[in-house]
Amino acid sequence: xxxxxxxxxxxxxxxxxxxxxxxxxxxxxxxxxxxxxxxxxxxxxxxxxxxxxxxxxxxxxxxxxxxxxxxxxxxxxxxxxxxxxxxxxxxxxxxxxxxxxxxxxxxxxxxxxxxxxxxxxxxxxxxxxxxxxxxxxxxxxxxxxxxxxxxxxxxxxxxxxxxxxxxxxxxxxxxxxxxxxxxxxxxxxxxxxxxxxxxxxxxxxxxxxxxxxxxxxxxxxxxxxxxxxxxxxxxxxxxxxxxxxxxxxxxxxxxxxxxxxxxxxxxxxxxxxxxxxxxxxxxxxxxxxxxxxxxxxxxxxxxxxxxxxxxxxxxxxxxxxxxxxxxxxxxxxxxxxxxxxxxxxxxxxxxxxxxxxxxxxxxxxxxxxxxxxxxxxxxxxxxxxxxxxxxxxxxxxxxxxxxxxx
Amino acid sequence: xxxxxxxxxxxxxxxxxxxxxxxxxxxxxxxxxxxxxxxxxxxxxxxxxxxxxxxxxxxxxxxxxxxxxxxxxxxxxxxxxxxxxxxxxxxxxxxxxxxxxxxxxxxxxxxxxxxxxxxxxxxxxxxxxxxxxxxxxxxxxxxxxxxxxxxxxxxxxxxxxxxxxxxxxxxxxxxxxxxxxxxxxxxxxxxxxxxxxxxxxxxxxxxxxxxxxxxxxxxxxxxxxxxxxxxxxxxxxxxxxxxxxxxxxxxxxxxxxxxxxxxxxxxxxxxxxxxxx
Numbered sequence: 298x299x300x301x302x303x304x305x306x307x308x309x310x311x312x313x314x315x316x317x318x319x320x321x322x323x324x325x326x327x328x329x330x331x332x333x334x335x336x337x338x339x340x341x342x343x344x345x346x347x348x349x350x351x352x353x354x355x356x357x358x359x360x361x362x363x364x365x366x367x368x369x370x371x372x373x374x375x376x377x378x379x380x381x382x383x384x385x386x387x388x389x390x391x392x393x394x395x396x397x398x399x400x401x402x403x404x405x406x407x408x409x410x411x412x413x414x415x416x417x418x419x420x421x422x423x424x425x426x427x428x429x430x431x432x433x434x435x436x437x438x439x440x441x442x443x444x445x446x447x448x449x450x451x452x453x454x455x456x457x458x459x460x461x462x463x464x465x466x467x468x469x470x471x472x473x474x475x476x477x478x479x480x481x482x483x484x485x486x487x488x489x490x491x492x493x494x495x496x497x498x499x500x501x502x503x504x505x506x507x508x509x510x511x512x513x514x515x516x517x518x519x520x521x522x523x524x525x526x527x528x529x530x531x532x533x534x535x536x537x538x539x540x541x542x543x544x545x546x547x548x549x550x551x552x553x554x555x556x557x558x559x560x561x562x563x564x565x566x567x568x569x570x571x572x573x574x575x576x577x578x579x580x581x582x583x584x585x586x587x588x589x590x591x592x593x594x595x596x597x598x599x600x601x602x603x604x605x606x607x608x609x610x611x612x613x614x615x616x617x618x619x620x621x622x623x624x625x626x627x628x629x630x631x632x633x634x635x636x637x638x639x640x641x642x643x644x645x646x647x648x649x650x651x652x653x654x655x656x657x658x659x660x661x662x663x664x665x666x667x668x669x670x671x672x673x674x675x676x677x678x679x680x681x682x683x684x685x686x687x688x689x690x691x692x693x694x695x696x697x698x699x700x701x702x703x
Numbered sequence: 704x705x706x707x708x709x710x711x712x713x714x715x716x717x718x719x720x721x722x723x724x725x726x727x728x729x730x731x732x733x734x735x736x737x738x739x740x741x742x743x744x745x746x747x748x749x750x751x752x753x754x755x756x757x758x759x760x761x762x763x764x765x766x767x768x769x770x771x772x773x774x775x776x777x778x779x780x781x782x783x784x785x786x787x788x789x790x791x792x793x794x795x796x797x798x799x800x801x802x803x804x805x806x807x808x809x810x811x812x813x814x815x816x817x818x819x820x821x822x823x824x825x826x827x828x829x830x831x832x833x834x835x836x837x838x839x840x841x842x843x844x845x846x847x848x849x850x851x852x853x854x855x856x857x858x859x860x861x862x863x864x865x866x867x868x869x870x871x872x873x874x875x876x877x878x879x880x881x882x883x884x885x886x887x888x889x890x891x892x893x894x895x896x897x898x899x900x901x902x903x904x905x906x907x908x909x910x911x912x913x914x915x916x917x918x919x920x921x922x923x924x925x926x927x928x929x930x931x932x933x934x935x936x937x938x939x940x941x942x943x944x945x946x947x948x949x950x951x952x953x954x955x956x957x958x959x960x961x962x963x964x965x966x967x968x969x970x971x972x973x974x975x976x977x978x979x980x
Contacts, residue, residue: 300910301909301910301913304910304913304914304917305913305917305964305966305967306967306970308913308914308917308918309917309918309963309964309967311918312917312918312919312920312962313920313962325863326862326863327863327864327865327866327867328862328863328866329866329867329884330866330867331866331867332866333864333865333866333868334864334866335860335863335864337863341821341824341825342825342932343825343826344825344826344915344933344941344943345928345929345932345933346915346918346919346920346929346950347919347924347925347926347929347947347950347951347954348919348920348921348923348924348925348929349923349925349926349927349928349929349931349932350920350923351932352915352918355914356918357914362975363975364975364977366977371962371963374974374975374976374977375974375975376972376974377972377973377974378963378967378972378973379967379970379971379972379973380972380973380975391910391914394907394910394911395910395911395914397829397831397843397865397868398828398829398830398911399827399828399829399845399861399864400828400911400914433866436864549923551920551922551923551961551962552922552960552961552962553961553962553963554961554963554968555972556961564922565922565923567923567925640800640801640802641802643800643801644797644800644801644802644803647795647796647797647800648797650802654802654803655802657801657802657803657804657807658801658802658807
């Protein structure tokens, strides 16, 4: 099979993995050196496909042959898809070619399980080793980690890769048993623990060989089963806490060709995915806990963002005086992000904050307005009920053309 | 009214601004123009030579902000900076902060400039010249059209990235060439560089184009988000730019039902028996 045909099959097979991040790597440079590539901590999105997703890395599978039969996966063994397999050298050639063109910042390599977990993991590591040692490649490498692989192989992967990831796949153990019976939550978490231990071992040891300096991430498929958002985000919170994951990626289940009956054949729930990312950001960067976002079981609202939802439930906190309030509380005002918060704090050191200052900052004023006070402004809406406010502030769906007999 | 011209060089503007400030020349009394425009306004005030008595104290961070905002190509490119400098040196630090009218504009420009530098890092596409081109020519060339004056500073990024390779980026205004050891910046891009970068042939682009169209998931079609991140002004210089309209319309006419690329769906499939691999 020609390389280009393999590429078409193995890129098509890799598109269901959401992550394409190239951030978090330490500073490396090839200035004046043999070889190629640099990293500086910031990721670069070299292109965007018409689905709005960033192309930062060459994201391919080494092979889409797979022994497993995970129901949500296009590459499951019972799926009638064309199959292909790269040699490690072919992946290296493609990575270097795309890198020199400045089309990508590195490689994200995953694979179907062939022969055994150890064999598959060895093949992935071999690609990374070739790139690093034979070609002095200093760009970004993300390796998918095969859960049951020997910890020694995971340790080796960590020496070559910037990021490792083990997919948690589904939000609950029960769903995993139903839809991916050959995978075990125990071995997935064991692999996460191995990576976490590896990271901890080299922490504060400047001379130790490096180990996955951009940390580990995972992916959870959303909408293939009926788990609610509360369970999903409580699960994510536990992963952040237990394994210090850098990111949990949520992947709206996207219908696959020859879909089995066990998973939905519906458009991917993109708005739900978007709300989960917003809520996840509140967990990681705004100091929210999952318990604050959910009073009990249930889903995030689709028509308002999770911060607005929280504010509407906690009106006793608002309106906040922007000239006095703690920065962490200001960041809880709907429509005001971390950067605007910092700008408000910088400005109020110099003078009183006025309403028109907000209009000139990049915040969503309509959303923020009911929740703050400035030296020249007190919200009329402060006394409106939350029900009324929600009605005023919710996102309205795009008008749809009615059916003829609608 | 004092009319000045700084040849769009921050270092020149900085000397002029320092001198104006030392004489306490109010921002309303000075303007910077293009070379031709400057001649239209004869200076109607005697300009004292040498430095004046006023000793301005400005925070260190301000100079960096001004240098960054100076890369912005737009109205009042230089006089806006002097106004900020004037206000801050007279004790009003809000002029450099978002929220203040002038400070917001300054910050907006800085944001645009850093965004444009990021666009350079992301959207430059190098094409390899034929190996027989020889050591006098770069190995890789690119044509790029930045909206702001960022090429010189932002292209340093590629020194670390490309190692000892020789590369060149030509733009309608300026150009850079890295000869394997040092970065050469030409404020007026030589025509030969422009020709080289615009006329190079790329016989091996099929791999990248195949990758781009197959990593796209038509079931998630969302062109609005794409255009927010990848403004359409860049499409014409990106090899994948020509694929975008076709991929969008293909998704809209049926391919959206699942994620698979059309060409992959057309190939014969292979189920795997349990235990085989």
